[in-house]
Structure formats: structure tokens, C-alpha cells
Amino acid sequence: MALSSAPGKVYLFGEHAVVYGEPAVPCAIERRARVGVQRRDDGKLRVHAEDLSLDGFTVEYDGSTGNGPDVDVSESLLSAAMGYVDGAIEQVRDVTGEDEVGFDVTIESDIPLGAGLGSSAAVVVAAIDAATRELGVTLETAELAERAYRTEHMVQDGQASRADTFCSATGGAVRVEGDDCRSLEAPDLPIVIGFDGGAGDTGQLVAGVRDLRDEYDFAADTVGAIGDVVRNGEEALANGDVEELGRLMNFNHGLLSALGVSSRSLDTMVWAARDAGAHGAKLTGAGGGGCIVALDPTPETETALSFTPGCEDAFRAELTENGVTSLE
Numbered sequence: 001m002a003l004s005s006a007p008g009k010v011y012l013f014g015e016h017a018v019v020y021g022e023p024a025v026p027c028a029i030e031r032r033a034r035v036g037v038q039r040r041d042d043g044k045l046r047v048h049a050e051d052l053s054l055d056g057f058t059v060e061y062d063g064s065t066g067n068g069p070d071v072d073v074s075e076s077l078l079s080a081a082m083g084y085v086d087g088a089i090e091q092v093r094d095v096t097g098e099d100e101v102g103f104d105v106t107i108e109s110d111i112p113l114g115a116g117l118g119s120s121a122a123v124v125v126a127a128i129d130a131a132t133r134e135l136g137v138t139l140e141t142a143e144l145a146e147r148a149y150r151t152e153h154m155v156q157d158g159q160a161s162r163a164d165t166f167c168s169a170t171g172g173a174v175r176v177e178g179d180d181c182r183s184l185e186a187p188d189l190p191i192v193i194g195f196d197g198g199a200g201d202t203g204q205l206v207a208g209v210r211d212l213r214d215e216y217d218f219a220a221d222t223v224g225a226i227g228d229v230v231r232n233g234e235e236a237l238a239n240g241d242v243e244e245l246g247r248l249m250n251f252n253h254g255l256l257s258a259l260g261v262s263s264r265s266l267d268t269m270v271w272a273a274r275d276a277g278a279h280g281a282k283l284t285g286a287g288g289g290g291c292i293v294a295l296d297p298t299p300e301t302e303t304a305l306s307f308t309p310g311c312e313d314a315f316r317a318e319l320t321e322n323g324v325t326s327l328e
């Protein structure tokens with residue numbers, strides 16, 4: 001049995017645009033997914049996922065034959081739920097050469113699903129790390145991040161960046177532009193998160209931006225403008241200029257909103273944070289619903305969010321330097 005954990009993340013800047021080669025700056029936060037993996041020799045994959053919205057279900061099936069699991073839920077719901085884990089195990093079989101190997105996989109996570117905090121990347125990174133170690137193979141962090149990226153790329157229909165997976169694998173603040181992934185020095189940021197209790201489907205939201213970008217030159221320009229905001233943001237981060245970071249986050253939110261990935265509740269939480277005196281606020285991750293990230297060293301934003309209709313949870317998030325971690 002091998003057990004690994006990996007962190008979720010918030011985006012200071014650059015989600016969506018990063019899929020088209022612009023830079024982005026996500027930061028790992030101290031909310032983690034833990035994945036336990038035990039080898040089985042019958043080629044079957046058994047996944048126990050405590051936190052899936054399918055009310056924590058257990059399925060057992062033969063992954064090596066390509067036949068799906070036999071459970072009483074719709075095919076699309078199931079593939080949405082299982083895609084990332086299936087994809088991670090496929091990468092493990094590929095990288096270890098053990099094509100027929102099966103696993104018992106147990107997932108437990110304190111990252112809300114589909115809410116912009118990178119639950120998918122954390123699950124995939126932790127799963128690949130645990131499953132390869134279970135087979136006696138230790139991957140370098142760069143290789144692990146690359147394999148996790150390939151999983152997200154496959155599940156998100158060929159449209160994904162390396163940002164979430166690299167950030168989860170290495171921890172800390174990172175900068176990703178295409179296949180150039182590096183760690184950044186970051187000051188201790190006063191991060192507050194508001195969560196509307198909802199979720200968005202990353203694959204669908206990415207496809208929506210792609211269609212807009214294909215149809216309108218000004219949507220492509222908007223993606224490019226996000227890249228400009230990120231480049232300014234990197235400088236503000238290097239200078240530890242939290243006020244400038246906030247202004248640029250506000251700008252970034254406006255551009256994401258123009259690309260159609262915000263929502264009424266995300267906008268409401270963003271405005272509640274700004275009204276409470278936050279330096280800035282924006283949605284984080286794919287959007288559609290889920291979380292916003294704000295910067296505020298005072299307790300005002302957290303308090304205001306906790307009284308905002310539509311905000312289900314407001315909490316502070318600590319940046320973490322701990323990326324993927326082997327627990328057993």
C-alpha cells in the first residue's frame with residue numbers, strides 16, 4: 001500500500017489564457033487530496049472515492065478489458081467522475097510498462113470538486129505518485145507533473161495547460177507558459193477564498209472560451225490581454241506589492257468575465273470582497289461557479305463573505321511549499 005497527498009491551488013493570474021500559451025501564476029494552498037493505492041494482480045481497478053457527489057460510491061471493474069464499471073448511474077456522470085482517476089492509472093501503466101496491473105484506489109480530499117481549487121490535478125498527481133511507488137518506481141517531480149498533465153489533457157478533450165498539475169506536484173507559487181514551468185519566490189500573501197457551493201466543468205468551460213476565441217478576434221485579444229496582466233502581475237509579485245497585485249487581479253476578473261466564465265454568484269462574491277476593502281478579487285480556476293480568491297490582510301473580507309448570500313463558505317488559505325508528498 002502506498003499513500004500520497006498533493007495540494008490544490010488558486011490562480012493569482014492567467015487561467016484559461018494559459019491554455020493558449022500565455023503565462024499564468026497559480027499558487028499551491030494547504031488543502032490536499034490523499035490517494036491510497038494497493039496493487040492487485042487481477043487487472044481490476046476498484047476506486048473508493050469518499051467525496052464524489054455521487055454520494056461516495058464504490059465501483060469495481062476490469063480496467064484492462066476496456067469495459068466500464070457496472071453501476072446504476074448515467075454514463076456521462078460516471079465518466080465525468082472517473083475520468084481523471086482512469087487517466088492517471090493509464091499513465092501509471094504506461095510509464096511502468098505494467099499494462100495489466102490493477103489497483104485498489106482510495107481517494108479522500110479536502111478540496112471542493114470542480115470549484116477552481118484544482119481538485120482534479122491534486123487527485124491525479126497524488127494517484128500517479130502513489131501508484132508508481134506501489135510498483136516500486138519513483139518518478140522525478142518533472143516526470144510526475146508531465147504525466148499528470150497528460151491525464152488532464154486527455155480528460156479535458158485535448159485542451160489543458162501544465163499549470164494546475166505542475167503547481168500541485170511542486171507546491172509553492174509557480175509560473176507556467178507553454179511547457180516552460182518554473183517555481184517563483186512569493187511573499188506570504190493574505191489569501192481569502194469564497195466558495196458558492198457550486199462547481200463548473202473545466203472541460204466544458206475551456207471549450208466555451210476556445211469557441212469564442214475562434215469566432216471573434218476581440219476574444220482572442222482578450223486572451224492576449226490576460227497575458228499582459230500576468231506579466232505585470234509577476235513584477236508586482238516579485239516586488240511584494242500587494243496593492244498592485246489586487247488591482248491586476250480585479251482586471252483579470254473583468255477579462256475572464258468577458259470570456260463568459262464568471263457567474264452571478266462569483267461576481268457577487270468578488271464585489272462583496274472589494275466592498276469590504278480587499279486589495280482585489282477574482283474568480284479562480286475554470287469558473288462557472290465555485291471559488292473566488294481575494295487578497296486582504298484584515299478580517300473584513302472573510303467576515304463580509306460569510307454574510308454574503310450565495311457564499312457558502314469563506315476561509316483563509318495558506319500558501320504551501322509542500323507539493324506532492326509520500327505519506328506511506
Ligand SMILES: Nc1ncnc2c1ncn2[C@@H]1O[C@H](COP(=O)(O)OP(=O)(O)OP(=O)(O)O)[C@@H](O)[C@H]1O
Pocket residue numbers: 033049050051052080081082083084085107108109112113114115116117118119120121123164200201202203284285286287
Ligand atoms: N475527491 C475526489 N475523488 C474523486 N475524484 C475527484 C475528487 N476530486 C476531484 N475529482 C475529479 O476531478 C473532477 C473535477 O475536476 P475539474 O477540473 O472539473 O475541477 P477542479 O479541478 O476542482 O477545478 P479547476 O480545474 O477549475 O481548478 C471530478 O469530477 C472528479 O473526476
Ligand SMILES: C[C@@](O)(CCO)CC(=O)[O-]
Pocket residue numbers: 014015016017018019116118152156159160161162163164202206285286
Ligand atoms: C481553465 C484552466 O486554465 C485552469 C483550470 O484550473 C484549464 C487549464 O489550465 O488546463
Ligand SMILES: [Mg+2]
Pocket residue numbers: 118119120121164202
Ligand atoms: Mg481541474
